Amino acid sequence: MTRLTAPPPSEVMIEAHEVSKVYGTVRALDSVSISARRGTVLALLGHNGAGKTTLVGILTAALPPTSGRAAVAGFDVASRPREIRQRIGLTGQFASVDGQLSGRENLVLLARLLGAGRKAARARADELLELFALGEVATRRAQTYSGGLRRRLDLAASLVGHPEVIFLDEPTTGLDPSSRINLWEIVEGLVAEGTTVLLTTQYLDEADRLADSITVLSSGAVIASGTAAELKASVGQRTVTVTLDGADDPALAVAALREAAMEPVTGRQDGAIVIPIAASRDIAAVVRALDNVGIEAAELSFGEPSLDDVYLTLAEQPARLASPSLALGATV
Amino acid sequence: MSATTTTTSTPSIPQWDGSSMFHQIRVLTGRSLRALVTDPGVVLFGLLQPVIVLFMLTQVFSKMGPPPHFPAGISYLDFVLPAVLIDNAVQSAVQSGVGLVEDLKNGIVARLRSLPIVPSSLLIARSIANLVRSAVQAVIILVLAVTVLGYSPHGGLAQVAASVGLTLFISWSLGWAFIAAGAWLRRAEPMQNLAIIAVLPMMFASSAYIPIADLPAWLGAVARVNPLTYAINATRALALGIPGAGDVLPALLFGGIIAAAGATLAVYGFRRPM
Numbered sequence: 066m067t068r069l070t071a072p073p074p075s076e077v078m079i080e081a082h083e084v085s086k087v088y089g090t091v092r093a094l095d096s097v098s099i100s101a102r103r104g105t106v107l108a109l110l111g112h113n114g115a116g117k118t119t120l121v122g123i124l125t126a127a128l129p130p131t132s133g134r135a136a137v138a139g140f141d142v143a144s145r146p147r148e149i150r151q152r153i154g155l156t157g158q159f160a161s162v163d164g165q166l167s168g169r170e171n172l173v174l175l176a177r178l179l180g181a182g183r184k185a186a187r188a189r190a191d192e193l194l195e196l197f198a199l200g201e202v203a204t205r206r207a208q209t210y211s212g213g214l215r216r217r218l219d220l221a222a223s224l225v226g227h228p229e230v231i232f233l234d235e236p237t238t239g240l241d242p243s244s245r246i247n248l249w250e251i252v253e254g255l256v257a258e259g260t261t262v263l264l265t266t267q268y269l270d271e272a273d274r275l276a277d278s279i280t281v282l283s284s285g286a287v288i289a290s291g292t293a294a295e296l297k298a299s300v301g302q303r304t305v306t307v308t309l310d311g312a313d314d315p316a317l318a319v320a321a322l323r324e325a326a327m328e329p330v331t332g333r334q335d336g337a338i339v340i341p342i343a344a345s346r347d348i349a350a351v352v353r354a355l356d357n358v359g360i361e362a363a364e365l366s367f368g369e370p371s372l373d374d375v376y377l378t379l380a381e382q383p384a385r386l387a388s389p390s391l392a393l394g395a396t397v
Numbered sequence: 398m399s400a401t402t403t404t405t406s407t408p409s410i411p412q413w414d415g416s417s418m419f420h421q422i423r424v425l426t427g428r429s430l431r432a433l434v435t436d437p438g439v440v441l442f443g444l445l446q447p448v449i450v451l452f453m454l455t456q457v458f459s460k461m462g463p464p465p466h467f468p469a470g471i472s473y474l475d476f477v478l479p480a481v482l483i484d485n486a487v488q489s490a491v492q493s494g495v496g497l498v499e500d501l502k503n504g505i506v507a508r509l510r511s512l513p514i515v516p517s518s519l520l521i522a523r524s525i526a527n528l529v530r531s532a533v534q535a536v537i538i539l540v541l542a543v544t545v546l547g548y549s550p551h552g553g554l555a556q557v558a559a560s561v562g563l564t565l566f567i568s569w570s571l572g573w574a575f576i577a578a579g580a581w582l583r584r585a586e587p588m589q590n591l592a593i594i595a596v597l598p599m600m601f602a603s604s605a606y607i608p609i610a611d612l613p614a615w616l617g618a619v620a621r622v623n624p625l626t627y628a629i630n631a632t633r634a635l636a637l638g639i640p641g642a643g644d645v646l647p648a649l650l651f652g653g654i655i656a657a658a659g660a661t662l663a664v665y666g667f668r669r670p671m
């Protein structure tokens with residue numbers, strides 16, 4: 066069980082090449098290609114069912130791809146799963162710890178399985194319990210933990226073996242704000258030391274803060290990838306955000322804006338309509354278009370696009386990708 | 398929470414080199430057995446059915462007198478105890494399958510799958526834990542039978558030990574059948590149903606509680622082809638020192654086949670993605 070020499074720094078640590086996964090009639094992944102270099106964070110952004118967990122499953126050698134090729138730390142997932150498992154840590158979407166054991170026992174068990182002696186295993190467990198602020202509950206059975214505590218234990222569990230590559234599937238779902246920030250700091254610390262991280266998330270602030278590059282998945286396909294800045298730029302430099310009066314019909318407003326050759330984006334939580342514009346004078350065009358159908362915006366703001374806007378523009382309306390300004394699949 | 402990342406892993410810290418399968422099995426067996434120590438209710442609950450059957454049947458038959466084809470010179474207690482131990486062995490085997498399903502459900506299997514360990518280690522650990530549990534329960538039943546009911550089989554200590562050994566072998570091999578069922582079904586309810594629908598009738602349609610000759614004809618016919626009959630006849634013959642040791646070989650064969658088939662199926666079933 067010798068560890069083969071790890072790839073040198075700057076090496077590609079996570080790579081998927083035209084990976085597809087079909088479940089019966091569902092195409093969960095459709096020719097997805099991604100790559101991440103050592104010591105970087107790659108964020109996978111996507112709706113429920115976009116294929117994030119499936120891709121994590123393939124990269125961690127838990128699921129065979131239907132077609133395509135994937136490698137982690139230079140080892141092919143199909144032929145070298147063992148070498149991959151020696152180098153990765155996985156925090157799945159659903160906590161995977163033994164509820165019958167205490168937090169400490171869980172970590173000791175994993176360390177022992179990875180080959181640590183009793184003493185080293187206990188030391189590693191204590192180190193991680195402290196890092197994740199689990200000291201107070203360390204001796205309680207994990208099944209008595211709150212959701213957030215369980216999540217933290219799960220994260221600690223994925224770090225036991227000092228992995229070179231960490232997969233975090235929606236790691237901060239269910240964490241309170243301070244635990245989220247704590248996790249971000251831990252991830253940043255690991256990355257600074259050369260660990261490579263693949264993170265799936267639905268939180269854009271998380272991707273914006275942690276990720277060196279972001280891949281947006283929609284219905285199993287990569288619809289955009291690049292840095293946060295590149296993605297923002299792709300939506301158009303500026304946007305106008307219009308909030309309607311409750312009485313006005315958003316569909317009417319959208320139709321009017323389309324009429325005026327604009328490409329309004331809906332779907333935001335607060336119901337606002339986002340309209341990418343080329344220049345500031347286009348604000349007047351927005352107001353005129355709405356005025357034509359008798360709608361007056363309750364609130365109108367002008368600004369740089371947020372990652373939210375990017376996400377909605379790209380993920381909600383895949384048809385728009387036909388426009389050349391948005392075709393940036395190859396910018397990684 | 399403070400974020401002192403200085404203590405986190407770095408690739409420069411030497412990583413552990415993994416562990417041998419033997420070591421993995423040892424660690425995982427320890428984990429499965431832990432419940433026996435930290436949660437004695439598990440053992441008590443497992444003992445419930447065999448012990449109730451033991452006390453009820455001995456009471457009933459001490460009142461009714463033995464059935465017509467009962468072997469001469471043997472008390473009902475002596476007759477039924479080896480069958481009660483087989484019942485205990487079967488119940489424990491069912492529990493090993495349920496234990497595997499619980500592992501699959503609570504996520505620990507998902508975690509282990511991402512580690513560089515041999516997947517069968519977990520299955521083997523379950524199987525060994527089942528054996529230990531079965532043995533602990535068998536000893537408790539024996540102690541109860543000797544101290545409370547006055548069990549004193551004619552076979553002598555060595556013979557009783559051989560009988561218990563064979564019983565444990567049967568428990569171990571049936572354990573593989575239920576581990577396989579757990580690996581394929583992956584849900585606890587069908588396993589429990591299987592235990593009730595299959596195991597209970599199997600015990601009654603056998604030589605367990607009354608001699609086959611005293612069973613209704615159709616039940617006797619089922620009992621004659623029931624593999625448990627061989628196991629019970631063999632362990633009973635050993636413990637009581639009565640003829641019937643000819644059933645030991647078929648019982649061993651039956652156990653061996655179940656174990657081999659169960660283990661193979663279990664490995665394949667367990668391999669399927671979650």
Ligand SMILES: Nc1ncnc2c1ncn2[C@@H]1O[C@H](COP(=O)(O)OP(=O)(O)OP(=O)(O)O)[C@@H](O)[C@H]1O
Binds near residue numbers: 088
């Ligand atoms: N075992 C399976 N059998 C059939 N279909 C599946 C299976 N696993 C996933 N799918 C389907 O594949 C698609 C992608 O699922 P996946 O779990 O990868 O999405 P996700 O991006 O992780 O979603 P979420 O944000 O909800 O976790 C979905 O349509 C899902 O229904």
Ligand SMILES: [Mg+2]
Binds near residue numbers: 119158
């Ligand atoms: Mg998911």
